[in-house]
Amino acid sequence: xxxxxxxxxxxxEAIYIIREVAAECENPVMLYSIGKDSSVMLHLALKAxxxxxxxxxxxxxxxxxxxxxxxxxxxxxxxxxxxxxxxxTNEQGVKDNINPFDHGSAYTDIMKTQALKDSLNKYGxxxxxxxARRDEEKSRAKERVFSFRxxxxxxxxxxxxxxxxxxxxxxxxxxxxxxxxPLSNWTEKDIxxxxxxxxxxxxxxxxxxxxxxxxxxxxxxxxDDERMRLKxxxxxxxxxxRFRTLGCYPLTGGCYSTATTLEKIITETLGAxxxxxxxxxxxxxxxxxxxxxxxxxxx
Amino acid sequence: xxxxxxxxGARGRGIFKVKSLxxxxxxxxxxxxxxxxxxxxxxxxxxxxxDQKRALELDSKLGSNEGEIDYSLLLDGLMAEREQGITIDxxxxxxxxxxxxxxxxxxxxxxxxxxxxxxxxxxxxVAVILVDASAGIVKQTKRHARICALMGIKHIVLAVxxxxxxxxDRYIFDEIADEFKALCAQLEVTSVQIIxxxxxxxxxxxxxxxxxxxYTGLPLLGYLENxxxxxxxxxxxxxxxVQRVCRPNPQFRGFQGEVQAGTVAVGDTVxxxxxxxxxxxxxxxxxxxECKCAVQGxxxxxxxxxxxxxxxxxxLVKDFQLIINNLISAKILWMDNHKLVMGRNYFLKCxxxxxPATVIKIKHREDINTGKHINAEVIHKNEIAEVDISxxxxxxxxxxxxxHFMGSFILIDRVSNMTSACGIIEHDIRRGNNIIWHxxxxxxxxxxNQKAQKPLTIWFTGLSGSGKSTIANALELRLTAMHKxxxxxxxxxxxxxxxxxxxxxxxxxxxxxxxxxxxARLMNDAGLITITAxxxxxSEDRESARKIIGSDNFVEIYIATPLEECEKxxxxxxxxxxxxxxxxxxxGISSPYEQPVNPDLSIDTTKLNIEEAVDMIIxxxxxxxx
Numbered sequence: 001x002x003x004x005x006x007x008x009x010x011x012x013e014a015i016y017i018i019r020e021v022a023a024e025c026e027n028p029v030m031l032y033s034i035g036k037d038s039s040v041m042l043h044l045a046l047k048a049x050x051x052x053x054x055x056x057x058x059x060x061x062x063x064x065x066x067x068x069x070x071x072x073x074x075x076x077x078x079x080x081x082x083x084x085x086x087x088x089t090n091e092q093g094v095k096d097n098i099n100p101f102d103h104g105s106a107y108t109d110i111m112k113t114q115a116l117k118d119s120l121n122k123y124g125x126x127x128x129x130x131x132a133r134r135d136e137e138k139s140r141a142k143e144r145v146f147s148f149r150x151x152x153x154x155x156x157x158x159x160x161x162x163x164x165x166x167x168x169x170x171x172x173x174x175x176x177x178x179x180x181x182p183l184s185n186w187t188e189k190d191i192x193x194x195x196x197x198x199x200x201x202x203x204x205x206x207x208x209x210x211x212x213x214x215x216x217x218x219x220x221x222x223x224d225d226e227r228m229r230l231k232x233x234x235x236x237x238x239x240x241x242r243f244r245t246l247g248c249y250p251l252t253g254g255c256y257s258t259a260t261t262l263e264k265i266i267t268e269t270l271g272a273x274x275x276x277x278x279x280x281x282x283x284x285x286x287x288x289x290x291x292x293x294x295x296x297x298x299x
Numbered sequence: 300x301x302x303x304x305x306x307x308g309a310r311g312r313g314i315f316k317v318k319s320l321x322x323x324x325x326x327x328x329x330x331x332x333x334x335x336x337x338x339x340x341x342x343x344x345x346x347x348x349x350d351q352k353r354a355l356e357l358d359s360k361l362g363s364n365e366g367e368i369d370y371s372l373l374l375d376g377l378m379a380e381r382e383q384g385i386t387i388d389x390x391x392x393x394x395x396x397x398x399x400x401x402x403x404x405x406x407x408x409x410x411x412x413x414x415x416x417x418x419x420x421x422x423x424x425v426a427v428i429l430v431d432a433s434a435g436i437v438k439q440t441k442r443h444a445r446i447c448a449l450m451g452i453k454h455i456v457l458a459v460x461x462x463x464x465x466x467x468d469r470y471i472f473d474e475i476a477d478e479f480k481a482l483c484a485q486l487e488v489t490s491v492q493i494i495x496x497x498x499x500x501x502x503x504x505x506x507x508x509x510x511x512x513x514y515t516g517l518p519l520l521g522y523l524e525n526x527x528x529x530x531x532x533x534x535x536x537x538x539x540x541v542q543r544v545c546r547p548n549p550q551f552r553g554f555q556g557e558v559q560a561g562t563v564a565v566g567d568t569v570x571x572x573x574x575x576x577x578x579x580x581x582x583x584x585x586x587x588x589e590c591k592c593a594v595q596g597x598x599x600x601x602x603x604x605x606x607x608x609x610x611x612x613x614x615l616v617k618d619f620q621l622i623i624n625n626l627i628s629a630k631i632l633w634m635d636n637h638k639l640v641m642g643r644n645y646f647l648k649c650x651x652x653x654x655p656a657t658v659i660k661i662k663h664r665e666d667i668n669t670g671k672h673i674n675a676e677v678i679h680k681n682e683i684a685e686v687d688i689s690x691x692x693x694x695x696x697x698x699x700x701x702x703h704f705m706g707s708f709i710l711i712d713r714v715s716n717m718t719s720a721c722g723i724i725e726h727d728i729r730r731g732n733n734i735i736w737h738x739x740x741x742x743x744x745x746x747x748n749q750k751a752q753k754p755l756t757i758w759f760t761g762l763s764g765s766g767k768s769t770i771a772n773a774l775e776l777r778l779t780a781m782h783k784x785x786x787x788x789x790x791x792x793x794x795x796x797x798x799x800x801x802x803x804x805x806x807x808x809x810x811x812x813x814x815x816x817x818x819a820r821l822m823n824d825a826g827l828i829t830i831t832a833x834x835x836x837x838s839e840d841r842e843s844a845r846k847i848i849g850s851d852n853f854v855e856i857y858i859a860t861p862l863e864e865c866e867k868x869x870x871x872x873x874x875x876x877x878x879x880x881x882x883x884x885x886x887g888i889s890s891p892y893e894q895p896v897n898p899d900l901s902i903d904t905t906k907l908n909i910e911e912a913v914d915m916i917i918x919x920x921x922x923x924x925x
Binding site: 189 | 389450551611721
C-alpha cells in the first residue's frame with residue numbers, strides 16, 4: 001500500500017474541496033491576492049480540473065497600493081494561464097483619496113473589506129475561495145473550511161456550522177455566501193515546500209535583493225513608488241531584504257535576508273523566530289482585531 | 300503548467316524526509332486543562348514563535364494566574380473564549396517534531412458544545428481525553444469517549460491530569476485506569492493508553508517525570524510520535540465517488556474524484572453505480588499527470604473506453620460490494636437547535652450525493668453518558684439516537700464500520716440549510732422482511748412535519764364584494780412563496796362541484812359551510828394550510844366550523860369593508876340586481892350578515908391595500924416575512 005506523503009495528503013484535501021465547490025455552488029469565485037498562498041491555491045485549481053480550465057473566475061481586490069511587482073506578476077500569470085480575472089477597486093475610495101497614510105484602519109476597511117463585500121454583491125458570487133491558513137492567526141485556527149457568511153457577509157464564530165468528515169455543506173439561502181479555505185490545514189513551511197516541489201512561480205519580492213526602504217516603528221517599509229511619504233528624520237536605507245507576506249506596500253514589513261533561492265527561504269522559515277503575521281502592520285493593533293475584522297466581512 | 304515527466308520525480312527533492320501525519324484531538328471536561336496541555340507541549344518542544352511566546356508571556360501577566368505562564372492562552376483564540384476562560388469551538392494547531400507531523404484539534408468540553416467536539420473527532424486518528432485526577436472519571440469523560448467511538452476513532456489516550464494535586468498517588472491513578480478500561484471495552488475501543496500527567500507542571504508531557512517512577516510507558520508526546528494508526532486502508536477492490544464530470548472539449552470526458560478505497564489501473568474494468576454499466580479504463584490522471592495506476596487518497600480523473608451513464612453522485616467500483624437501497628438504519632448525533640421530528644424532510648449528503656430524506660422512525664435515544672436506550676419521540680441538540688431513514692432515491696453506501704467515507708452522512712435542514720445531524724450507517728433495511736411501515740401509521744403530525752408547517756384553516760368572512768377572495772388569493776401567493784403548502788377554497792371551486800346541489804336558502808347556506816369546514820379539516824389533516832373565502836354570514840355556522848376544524852387551528856379573519864363601500868364597488872353587479880329584487884336572499888340587502896364579535900383579525904379594505912392586509916395576516920400568523 002502506497003502511503004501518500006504529508007504534502008500529497010494536503011494537496012488531495014485541497015483539490016477535493018475545490019472540486020466540491022465547483023460541483024455544488026452556482027457561482028463561485030477564487031480570490032487571488034497574488035501572494036504565495038494564492039499562487040499555491042491557483043496551482044491547485046489548475047491541477048484540480050486539468051485538462052479543463054478552472055470553471056470559475058478569479059478576482060483580485062486591488063487597493064491601488066499593492067507593490068508594482070505584484071501587479072506585473074498578476075497580469076503575466078493571468079495571461080499565461082488564460083484566467084478569467086476580475087480586478088475590482090473601490091472607485092469611491094479612490095475618488096475620496098482614501099490611503100494608508102491618512103486613514104489607518106479605515107483604509108483597510110474601505111479599500112479591502114468594503115471593496116470585497118461590494119464586489120461579491122455586484123457579481124452575485126455565492127462562494128469565494130480564500131487562501132487563508134489556520135496556522136496564521138488564532139481566530140483563523142477556529143474557522144471551518146467552509147465558513148458560512150450571512151447576507152451582511154458577517155461571520156458568527158460562536159455558532160459555526162458543524163463540519164464533519166469530508167461532508168461539506170454548501171447549501172445557502174439567497175443573499176448568503178460561503179468563504180472556502182482549501183489551504184486551512186497548510187502551514188507556512190508546507191506552502192514553501194510545495195512551491196519548491198511543484199516549481200510554482202511567485203512574485204520576486206519573496207526573494208532577497210538589494211532594495212530601498214525605510215524603517216518605521218520597527219517595520220521595514222519598501223519605497224515602492226513616489227506616493228510613499230517620509231516622516232521627518234526617516235532616512236532611506238539600502239540593504240538585502242525580502243518579504244514573507246505581501247500586501248499593500250506601505251503596510252507590509254520586510255525582513256533582512258540573504259535568501260535568494262527557495263532552499264534558503266525554507267531554511268530561513270524553519271529557523272524563524274517570529275510568525276509571519278508579525279510583518280503585517282495592521283494585525284498587531286490589538287488582540288482580537290483579526291476576529292473583529294472577520295466578523296465584519298474581512299477574509 | 301509545468302509537467303514533470305515522471306510521477307514521483309518531485310518526491311524526495313524536498314528538504315525533509317517524508318514524515319507521517321498524525322491527526323489527534325484533545326477533549327475532556329471543562330477545566331481539565333486541555334488547552335494548557337497542548338500549550339505546554341508546544342512550548343516545551345520549542346514549537347512556538349518568539350512573538351507568540353512574548354505575547355503569551357505578556358497576556359499571562361494580565362491574567363488571573365499570578366503571572367505564571369497560562370499555556371491555554373495559546374489556543375483559546377476567540378474573544379468570547381478568552382473573556383469567559385472556556386473553549387467554545389475546535390482550534391487547530393500544527394506542529395512537527397523530529398519524528399512526525401501533527402495536526403491537533405483542541406475540542407471544547409462543555410456539553411452545549413458537544414457538536415463542536417464531534418467536528419474535531421470526525422477528523423482524528425487518535426483522541427487524547429483528559430481527566431482531572433482529583434475528580435476521577437466524570438460524566439463528560441464518558442460522553443467524550445462515547446462520541447469518539449461513535450465518530451470512528453480507534454485509539455484513545457487517557458491523560459490523567461493534575462497528578463501533582465494528588466501527590467502522584469498511584470492507587471488513585473490505578474482506580475481511574477481500571478474504570479476507564481472497562482468503559483472502552485464496552486465501546487469496543489481496543490487501543491487504550493493511560494498516562495499520568497500534569498499539564499501545568501509538565502510531568503510526562505514531553506519528558507518522563509521523576510515523580511511517577513511506577514509509570515513505565517512513554518510520555519504523551521513520545522507516545523503520539525510512535526503510535527501506529529494505519530488509516531482505514533483497503534487494498535483490495537476500488538471505489539471512487541464521482542465529484543464532477545470534466546468535459547473541456549467534445550473529445551475528452553473524464554470523471555473526477557478521490558479514490559476512497561483500493562487501487563485502480565489502466566485496463567481495469569470498472570462498474571458505474573447505480574447504472575451498473577461497465578467500461579474499461581483507458582486513461583488515469585493523478586491531478587494533472589498521466590499515470591498507469593492510482594491509489595487510495597489520490598485525486599484522479601478517469602476516462603473510459605465507452606460512454607456510460609455517469610454523473611456527480613455516481614460511484615465507480617471494482618471488486619467492491621457497496622449497498623444500494625433507500626432505507627437505512629443509522630446512528631445519529633443531533634446538532635441543530637431545532638429538534639428532530641419524525642416525518643420531517645431533510646437533505647441527506649452521503650459521499651458526493653445529496654438526496655431528500657425523511658427520518659421515518661426514532662428507534663430510541665442513547666443516553667450519551669451511560670449508553671442506555673431510552674424511548675423518545677423527538678431528539679434534541681447533542682443527543683444520540685438510533686433511527687431509520689428513508690431516502691427519496693436509491694442511495695449507494697456501505698456500513699461505517701466497513702468504510703468511513705461511504706458509511707457517513709449529514710442531514711441538512713431544508714429551510715435554514717443548517718447541518719442538523721451527522722450520522723453513521725449501521726446497515727440497510729430490506730423492505731421484504733421489515734415491519735416499519737406497519738408499525739408507523741402515517742399520522743396528521745407526520746404529514747405536517749414533512750411539510751415543515753403547522754396546518755391551519757384561515758377562515759375569511761365578510762360581505763359580497765368586501766375583498767375576501769382578492770386578499771385570500773394574495774395571501775396564498777405569499778404563503779406559497781414562503782414555501783408553505785396551501786389550498787384555497789372559495790365559491791368558484793366549491794359551489795360548482797362539491798356543493799352544486801346547494802342554493803342560497805338559510806338551510807343550504809348552513810350545509811354549504813358545514814361541508815366547507817369538513818373539507819378544510821381533511822386538508823389540515825393532510826398537512827395543508829387551508830384558506831377559505833365564503834361570506835359565511837351566520838355566527839353560529841362559523842362557530843360550528845371552528846368546532847369541526849378545532850379552535851387551535853382556526854383563524855377567523857373578518858373583512859370589515861362597510862356595506863356602502865361594497866355596494867359602491869359592486870364589481871359583479873350583484874348589489875344592483877339585489878336592489879332591483881332580481882336576487883333573493885342577498886346578504887346585506889335581503890338576508891342578514893352577522894358580524895363576528897371577536898374575530899382573530901379585522902381588516903377594513905378602505906384603510907389598507909391588499910399587500911398591507913396580507914402583511915398584517917402574515918405578522919399575525921407569526922411567519923417571518925421575506
